[in-house]
Amino acid sequence: MKTTKIIYYLTTGLLSLLLLGSAGMYIFNNAEVSKLFISFGYPTYIIYPLALAKISAVIVLWTKLKTLKEWAYSALTFEFILAFFAHYMIGDGEQMGALIALILLATSYIFGKKIIK
Numbered sequence: 710m711k712t713t714k715i716i717y718y719l720t721t722g723l724l725s726l727l728l729l730g731s732a733g734m735y736i737f738n739n740a741e742v743s744k745l746f747i748s749f750g751y752p753t754y755i756i757y758p759l760a761l762a763k764i765s766a767v768i769v770l771w772t773k774l775k776t777l778k779e780w781a782y783s784a785l786t787f788e789f790i791l792a793f794f795a796h797y798m799i800g801d802g803e804q805m806g807a808l809i810a811l812i813l814l815a816t817s818y819i820f821g822k823k824i825i826k
Contacts, residue, residue, distance in 0.1 A: 710824075717820035721770055724813040727806075728763045728785075735760035749795050770817070782818050789814060 735742050735756050743753045762784070769781040793807035 713820050713823045717817060717824055720813050720817040720820065724810065724817055725767045725770065727810055727813065728767050732760040732763040735763075749799060778821075782814065785814050786811070
């Protein structure tokens with residue numbers, strides 16, 4: 710049980726750092742992120758709401774609210790899958806970040822479920 714908790718907290722912590730770093734980049738390096746979003750064909754007005762969603766997801770992941778936690782895991786799964794394919798289709802070579810995030814997310818989710826049982 711101790712190993713399970715360590716893996717859960719480690720992966721959730723790394724995932725949280727990744728999400729907060731990404732949200733920070735969206736907020737504080739908006740000019741660069743805007744260029745990236747334009748190259749993807751995405752509207753730039755979704756940058757700040759995405760940053761807020763990432764910060765909110767981190768907060769929810771560290772709570773004990775089961776339903777909201779499930780929603781956060783689900784939303785992040787879709788976000789990381791879509792980010793992976795967006796980077797892959799553009800061909801900028803940045804899809805590994807999304808893949809690492811997806812692996813951290815899945816590991817956090819699986820080990821989080823083991824802790825609850």
